[in-house]
Amino acid sequence: MRFPKRTDKHIKESDSWKVLQIRTPAEWIIREVTERDYGVDAYIELVSVSGEVSGNLCSVQLKSSEKVKWEPDNTCKFSGIKKSTINYWMNLPVPVFLMFADLVKRKLYFCAVKEQVRQNYASFIDIRETFQFYFxxxxxxxxxxxxxxxxxxxxxxxxxxxxxNYLRDILIHCEAYFNFILGNQGRDFFLYVDDERQLTLIHLHKCCKFLAEYLEIKWEVIDLSTAFEKDMETWKDSGCLLHENTLTEILEQLEPIFIEIIKKAKWLVTEQQKDYWENTDWPLYNVYYNLELENFKRKYW
Incomplete structure (x- = not known):
């Protein structure tokens, strides 16, 4: 009498799911995808420790091995993933993670798919049919x-x-923004700042704060709500939200960070992720590439 046999492949797949469930935080919600042929095994909702379900969702492809071979630099590579699958991942509207289960040590490792593709875009667009990821x-x-x-x-x-969007914004308006920063420092401290300049300040502050945090630049600029409150306490003027002396204080803090943002944004686009931006957003890449920081510095800084 013959019976169905459970294959090693199915055993490893089930075992890798056990590792995933054991290693991920208990509060996370793991939604298994029943049809996995397109490269997504599960969607995970990242619930906070306090139990807040805020819609932070990512997709996961799960791989496994009974023996993970680590190189001296503490990395290991995973080869053979079809570029058609990766194209699908790159098109997904949520972050995508490749997870790798060590079935013997019961450990689970991850890599950020889209980030690695952007960092190694030349390899991604070459003639080979598959791509290699590193853990x-x-x-x-x-x-x-x-x-x-x-x-x-x-x-x-x-x-x-x-x-x-912000990389494009700060590049297109780079000269105008820096002229605003320089031209609005040191004015008569008791005068009020008109609405148009307040709007410019709010947008510029938001843009720079986002880029500084993304580019890992230390953000040491006063929060605008705090600055407005401080201004009100100083002047006791309900008819004016912002005075020139407060604007000067903000812009003095913002000036060196703005310069660093421009430099690091150019480095990101034209060096660190050169192949990605050159092939996916040529106008942005080209304008950053031709942005002469030294000439710009002599002209304005």
């Missing part, structure tokens, strides 16, 4: 460090669309 043993689900890094990669990827 680092520090990026482990279930450890304190790994959790912080997972959330960092998640929110960084979630903000990527905004990054593109």
């Amino acid at each position: 680092h043993n520090e990026l482990e689900v279930g450890t304190d460090v790994g959790h912080v890094l997972f959330m960092w990669y998640y929110f960084k990827e979630k903000a990527f669309k905004q990054l593109t």
Whole structure:
């Protein structure tokens, strides 16, 4: 009498799911996808420790091995993923993570798919049919460090669309923004700031704060709500939201950070992720590439 046999492949798949469920935080919601042929095994909702379900969703492809071979630099590579699958991942509206389960040690590692593709875009668009991903043993689900890094990669990827918009905004208006920063410092301190300049300040502050945080530049500019409150306490003037001396204080803090943002934005687009931006957003890449920082510095700084 013959019976169906459970294959090693099915056993490993089930085992990798056990590792995933054990290593991920208990509050996270794992929604398994029944049809996995398109490269997504599950969607995970990242619920906060306090139980807040805020719609922070990511997609996951789960791989496994009984023996993970780590290189001396604490990385291991995973090859053979079809570029057609990766194209699908890149088109998804949520961050995508490739997770790799060590079935023997019961550990789970992750890499941020879209970030790695952008960092290695030349390899992604070459003639080969598959792409190679790298895992680092520090990026482990279930450890304190790994959790912080997972959330960092998640929110960084979630903000990527905004990054593109702000990179374009600050580049197009670079000269006007810097003239605003310089031209609005040191005015008669008791005069009020008109509505148009307040609107410019609010937008510029928001743009610079986002880019500074994304580009890992230390943000040491006073929060605008705090600045407005301080102004009110100083002047006791309900008819004026902002005075020139407060504007000067804000812009003096913003000036060096603005310069650093311009420099690092150019580095990101034309060096760190050169192949990605050159092939996906040529106008943005080209204008940043031709932005002569030294000439700009001599002219304005």
